[in-house]
Amino acid sequence: MAEKPIVILPDPKLRLVSEPIAAITDEVRALARDMFDSMYAANGIGLAAIQIGVPKRLVVCDLGKGPKAETEDEEKQREPDPQVFVNPEIVWRSDELNIYEEGCLSIPDYTEEVERPARVRFRYLTLDGEPREVEAEGLLSICIQHEVDHLDGKLFIDHLSRLKRDRVTRKFAKAAKRDAAGA
Ligand code: NI
Numbered sequence: 001m002a003e004k005p006i007v008i009l010p011d012p013k014l015r016l017v018s019e020p021i022a023a024i025t026d027e028v029r030a031l032a033r034d035m036f037d038s039m040y041a042a043n044g045i046g047l048a049a050i051q052i053g054v055p056k057r058l059v060v061c062d063l064g065k066g067p068k069a070e071t072e073d074e075e076k077q078r079e080p081d082p083q084v085f086v087n088p089e090i091v092w093r094s095d096e097l098n099i100y101e102e103g104c105l106s107i108p109d110y111t112e113e114v115e116r117p118a119r120v121r122f123r124y125l126t127l128d129g130e131p132r133e134v135e136a137e138g139l140l141s142i143c144i145q146h147e148v149d150h151l152d153g154k155l156f157i158d159h160l161s162r163l164k165r166d167r168v169t170r171k172f173a174k175a176a177k178r179d180a181a182g183a
Contacts, residue, residue: 002030002033002034002037003034003037003038003041004034004037004038004052004053005038005052006038006042006051006052006105006106007050007051007052007053007106008106008107008108008172008176009106009107009155009157009168009169009172010169010172010173010176011106011176013050013053013055014050014051014106014150014153014155015153016050016055016153017055017151017152017153018048018049018050018055018056018057018058018150018151018152018153019055019056019057020057020087021056021057021058021086021087021125024086024125024127024128024129028056028058028086028127029127031049031054031056031058032058032060032084032127034052035047035049035051035052035058035060036060036062036082038051038052039060039061039062039105040062042105044105045061045062045063045139045143046059046060046061046062046143046146046147047059047060047061047105047147048147048150048151050150050151051105051106051150057086057087057088057151058084058085058086058087059084059085059088059124059144059147059148059150059151060082060083060084060085061082061083061085061140061143061144061147062080062081062082062083063081063083063139063140063143064078064079064080064081064082084126084127085122085124085125085144085147086124086125086126086127086129087124087125088122088123088124088144088147088148088151089122089123089124089148090120090121090122090144090145090148091121091122091123091133092120092121092135093117093119093120094117094118094119094120095117096117096118096119097115097116097117097118098115098116098117098118098141098142099113099114099115100113100114100116100142101113101114102114102142102146102156103156104146104155104156106155107155107156107157107168107172110168112156112157112160112164112168114156114159114160115159116141116142116145116159117141117145118137118141119135119136119137119141120135120136120141120144120145121133121134121135121136122134122136122144122148157169
């Protein structure tokens with residue numbers, strides 16, 4: 001178990017463009033494990049490597065775990081469904097759009113409705129180096145678009161109005177300053 005601290009807005013690391021993974025080594029597999037540990041500990045459903053400070057094009061998600069079920073019985077029936085995407089790349093986006101209330105572990109306790117293409121097709125490598133191409137809709141479509149944004153240094157607040165984005169950015173900048181002052 002190697003849970004890492006999550007990088008929080010306004011840390012400039014979140015604006016880095018992550019590097020492609022050239023070879024799937026033990027180090028990459030260990031990074032994926034650390035990402036799952038960190039994501040589960042924070043109750044997230046998706047995580048990009050940069051969110052634990054590593055600028056590599058690696059994404060994990062587990063949509064079996066979230067969003068949280070309505071009742072405790074339903075919650076118990078949900079199976080974990082860990083998925084790893086190496087070098088994910090969106091190759092097609094539907095014209096049809098969808099609105100979903102998104103959040104991000106790097107912007108804790110903040111959610112807002114985001115409009116994105118309803119369906120996407122994306123390519124990636126599995127952790128065994130197998131190339132895959134899948135068409136996604138629903139939560140997987142939202143998750144992969146949100147996480148690929150992270151790999152390009154983008155955040156879901158970049159899809160909001162400037163007014164909303166500035167408001168949340170200021171709030172987190174102030175909080176970071178307060179933390180740095182030890183108050
Ligand atoms: Ni995020």
